Amino acid sequence: MANLNISIGKLKLKNPVMVASGTFGYAEEFSDFIDLKKLGAIVTKTITLRPRQGNAAPRTCETPAGLLNSIGLENPGVDKFIKDKLPVLKEYHVPIIVSIASERDPEEFVELTHRLDRIKEVAAIELNISCPNIREKKGKRLISQDALATHGLVKAVRKITNKTLITKLTPNVTDITEIALAAESAGSDGLALINTLAGMIIDIEKRRPKIAMASGGLSGPAIRPVAVRMVWEVHQKVKIPLIGMGGVSDTRSALEFFLAGATAVAVGTANFINPKTSVEIIAGIGKYLCKTNLKDIKALQNSLKING
Amino acid sequence: MPSNKLFQFKAKVIANKRVGKNYFHCIFSAHSLRQAVRPGQFVEIKVSAGPEPLLRRPFSIHRMKGANVEILYELVGKGTELLSQKGAGEYLDVIGPLGNGFTLPLTPYPLSLLVAGGMGVAPLVYLAEILKRSKILVLIGAQSKSGIICEKEFKDLGCSVKIATDDGSCGFRGKVTELLSNILVTMDCRPATIYACGPRPMLKAVAEIAQKENIPAQISLEEHMACGIGACLGCAVNTRAGYKRVCKDGPVFGAEEIIW
Missing domain, CATH: 3.40.50.80 (Nucleotide-binding domain of ferredoxin-NADP reductase (FNR) module)
Structure with missing residues (x-):
């Protein structure tokens, strides 16, 4: 059996396959389909300080090999999350990474971290500074579209917690490596990339966008080559571990990310189609390593051959 | 809401026939759904093996006969078109039973x-x-x-x-x-x-x-x-x-x- 253990900051995972924020609910929705204990980690739906209703419907639309969404971070708020969701989540005995976001003021990240820092079941915190679907921020730049803002935010959070911090980046930038470097230098333990690509789809009969918020975030196999390229670019610039995501839907697509330099991968949209995707990938990676006589998943990380 | 265990399974198509101008009726075997389905619940079917179309398609459960599930659907797009091409003996990837279903009377209504x-x-x-x-x-x-x-x-x-x-x-x-x-x-x-x-x-x-x-x-x-x-x-x-x-x-x- 090849070694699948990996670490991100202080966080140690038994395998490098997680489920991406917003695609796995709070895990209970998947408990009939898979043995949740097998997952490397569970990243929760993003939590905000206050409860959020989410955006108007329709919120999703299928696209060629992809899914466009504008859910708008619907969530019960941090208090209810801690009271109702976390007690259920911790029963699965899998590291829980809590995704958090601010609505208006970046200070909310600090407040949220402060609340979560005291809870031992929270294995790590993912800073979602890249959600394209918050109404309050429409038209404004995302934190992760600005290297200075990213640096400032990560630094402020880093100051108040020793928990592992993962910063989730948007692909909707000119140069993602600048943002990655800013997060690394501010003390982020790992980077999650990529969040969804901004997109739009129009109904030509109704002459209306197909989702209520007009534009949304594109995910699924359609964006995989963009995600793999970004992981590869960032891997060459930073030293902290990368969690690759964007169209991870089977073992082969997961392996592309490891070869591009990722330490771990997260399954997102594929959870909606085949709820067993994540555990199938864990088994598939094991088989691939065995077949190629590799003893450790980390051996893939720098094995990409470029130019011959 | 009543407890409702979900299953994902390969279902063998028994029949899949046109029943109207644009309507189809499909019967598939679903041993895991036996006795577990309430009227108004639905299944989600992956109609292709690849990423096109990407998502499953939801279909109401039209009838249950023993371990066979029947669905009725209208040709409206790529998903239902692919489904309509499935013949007897082919397999569908099905998830269900989904949703809450109708609330039934405790004693029969007049x-x-x-x-x-x-x-x-x-x-x-x-x-x-x-x-x-x-x-x-x-x-x-x-x-x-x-x-x-x-x-x-x-x-x-x-x-x-x-x-x-x-x-x-x-x-x-x-x-x-x-x-x-x-x-x-x-x-x-x-x-x-x-x-x-x-x-x-x-x-x-x-x-x-x-x-x-x-x-x-x-x-x-x-x-x-x-x-x-x-x-x-x-x-x-x-x-x-x-x-x-x-x-x-x-x-x-x-x-x-x-x-x-």
Whole structure:
């Protein structure tokens, strides 16, 4: 059996396959389909300080090999999350990474971290500074579209917690490596990339966008080559571990990310189609390593051959 | 909500035939769904092996016969077109039973009223089968005669059936909801509950009529879904208690819950 253990900051995972924020609910929705204990980690739906209703419907639309969404971070708020969701989540005995976001003021990240820092079941915190679907921020730049803002935010959070911090980046930038470097230098333990690509789809009969918020975030196999390229670019610039995501839907697509330099991968949209995707990938990676006589998943990380 | 274990399984197609101009009827084996399905619940089917189309497609459970599930569907796009090409012996990747289903009476009602618009008949046949110890009146509406299906299935179950078509090519000329209003005025025995499934404008009209007549109504909503299991929060419907998920909190709602 090849070694699948990996670490991100202080966080140690038994395998490098997680489920991406917003695609796995709070895990209970998947408990009939898979043995949740097998997952490397569970990243929760993003939590905000206050409860959020989410955006108007329709919120999703299928696209060629992809899914466009504008859910708008619907969530019960941090208090209810801690009271109702976390007690259920911790029963699965899998590291829980809590995704958090601010609505208006970046200070909310600090407040949220402060609340979560005291809870031992929270294995790590993912800073979602890249959600394209918050109404309050429409038209404004995302934190992760600005290297200075990213640096400032990560630094402020880093100051108040020793928990592992993962910063989730948007692909909707000119140069993602600048943002990655800013997060690394501010003390982020790992980077999650990529969040969804901004997109739009129009109904030509109704002459209306197909989702209520007009534009949304594109995910699924359609964006995989963009995600793999970004992981590869960032891997060459930073030293902290990368969690690759964007169209991870089977073992082969997961392996592309490891070869591009990722330490771990997260399954997102594929959870909606085949709820067993994540555990199938864990088994598939094991088989691939065995077949190629590799003893450790980390051996893939720098094995990409470029130019011959 | 009742506990509801979900299954993902390969289902063997037993038959998949055209039953109307644009309608298909598919039977597949589903041993894991046996005894677990309530009328109004649905399944999600992956119609292709690859990423095109990417998502599963939701289908109401039309009937259950032993371990066989039947669905009824209309050709509306790429997904249903691919499904219509599946022949007997081929396999489908199915998840179910999904959603809450209709709330059933503890003791049989004297009279139940079922209202269907077009393909909305799909879940109501199974409902009629379960309700059949009570008297059932079914109203089916469509644009024209060719859009009316399942009249015989309902009659075979002992239901009375009335038809409405927009063009008057069959039964009452006009909307099925106008027929509903007319019937409620002239009826001696009032229905204990109205169960409805169909396009959203029809369901809205049913909700208004039910409220005016003070009759409880349960409506089954149709919505595009990404996951079908309550995880993505994509199929949101605005209710008096905030946004709810059509796939998990529904698809059946009390008509008075919905903000149209």
